[in-house]
Amino acid sequence: MEEKLFWLGFYLKERNIFKTIKYFEEGIDIREIISFKKYSENEIIDLAKKEIERAKKENTKIYFIKDKEFPEKLKTISYAPLFLYVKGKLLKDKNLIAIIGSRKPTSYGKEVAYKFSKKLAENGVGIVSGFARGIDSISHKGTLDGNGYTIGVLGCGINIIYPAENRELFERIIKSGGAIISEFPFDTKPRKENFPMRNRIISGLCEGIVVIEAGKKSGTLITAKWALNQGREVFAIPGSIFSSQSEGTHYLIKEGANVITSPEEILAYFGWGEEKNLSREKIEVELTEEEKEILSLLSSYPQHVEEIFAKVNKSPFEVLSILTELELKGLVENLPGKYIKLKVNL
Secondary structure, X not given: OHHHHHHHHHHHHHOOHHHHHXXXXXXOOHHHHHHHOOOOHHHHHHHHHHHHHHHHHOOOEEEEOOOOOOOHHHHOOOOOOOEEEEEEOOOOOOOEEEEEEOOOOOHXXXXXXXXXXXXXXXXXXXXXXXXXXXXXXXXXXXXXXXXXXXXXXXXXXXXXXXXXXXXXXXXXXXXXXXEEEEOOOOOOOOOOOHHHXXXXXXXXOOOEEEEEOOOOOOOHHHHHHHHHHOOOEEXXXXXXXXXXXXXXXXXXXXOOOEEOOOHHHHHXXXXXXXXXXXXXXXXXXXXXXXXXXXXXXOOOOOEEHHHHHHHOOOOHHHHHHHHHHHHHOOOEEEEOOXXXXXXXXX
């Protein structure tokens, strides 16, 4: 507890989050740092105690990175936050996906965000987003309408509702059993530089991110970069080639992001919800051993037949024959360009 108080007080005194995190990651004893800075230990402890007391009054928890309540996935990322201010319930054993995108989405983007978040929520997947206008807010709302769990990650102090028009959404998330979180101390204003920092937490909490409509210079692309650095999956939903709102999304696709067109593909990719092992469970007894082997190599994401050839000790002719049988049984799809994928809607 003493270590937590020292770090929290120093965190509040310095008001430099990344610099404080760097000290922590280097394993420097916090008392040595306080002494080097010529701060009073009593002053540092007093700052921390006042922040914790305020948190109690405002029904907020402050989790230190070493606390058991702190999300395990978040501990492993670069520049892992030292503290999380939490309102609501931060569930530890929940499958999470981030849905992010433009603050000024088209009607297409709005529809996609709502339908994806609602469908994933109905299948038990929690949705994380940045509580901003546009795609973020719509994703939170779709999750709530699907009776699901959602986390809003703020770029300001947790006592500041930004944007202000999201007050009702803020309260609805808490009442639904979801969470609002921030690494920023109380009263931190929503400054522009806070949001790129906030984005690493959005991706860090999740198994992957889904990008819906991102402009060429969108902050969403920063989240995608964090996600890639953290080893998270990046999924992109194609938009109109004539829309500037999708330029960033299409850039991600060109750079190798997973292209998806339905929430079922997310469920199948991770083996979550109603799509979990659906094809294998339903028809396993009807397959030959060779068909089972090839089927086990496939997913809902297209693979070129050459990739499949390289994975098995069979001739290309044999593999193509087996794939033809699987297609006739309605288990795989043969796509243009010699690409193959699993059918998930059987």
